[in-house]
Amino acid sequence: EAQVTQNPRYLITVTGKKLTVTCSQNMNHEYMSWYRQDPGLGLRQIYYSMNVEVTDKGDVPEGYKVSRKEKRNFPLILESPSPNQTSLYFCASSELAGLHPIYNEQFFGPGTRLTVL
């Protein structure tokens, strides 16, 4: 089954304790992205990757890191989490389409609900 998986689905942690949220897709997609969803703000992009070893900042990258060492995996790293990073996080992937990669449907994971105390 074609899917995007995220782990963990739920996480409660404390300020300053480093954490990683994993994301994996089995569709051989070049493009992967992380979003956070907050009430009244919709989804905002954190980071995206056009391919292996190619990553770039989205709209809200502060406090986050990513890496793309393999095509299927795109982990999100919070080096020193703070309470304002409490949110619902989504990973997504899609095929590239020439000069306009977001022409294609993005496939979303089920989400990770993070609480930072």
Place this chain on the structure above:
Amino acid sequence: AQSVTQLGSHVSVSEGALVLLRCNYSSSVPPYLFWYVQYPNQGLQLLLKYTSAATLVKGINGFEAEFKKSETSFHLTKPSAHMSDAAEYLCAVSYRNKLVFGAGTILRVKS
């Protein structure tokens, strides 16, 4: 920069009534536009997308949307609401290498 405005954070309709969810975008170039649906505790699922082939776009579950360039709108409609349509609906516009989302509209369907 692109932006998306969804008018109405909450919309309530009766079962069998028309569903109309509004989306306006700002774009300096011809846009690609999307509607996604999010059911509780689930990820997002694509409902439909506009890519300039036709102004009236049909999607899954009986939804459709009409692109109106003069109004910079891409409103989502369904002739008859069903209880299973209760969800959050998000409009998005493509911009460079990302999707820019609106704040979302939560649809409630009353029996």
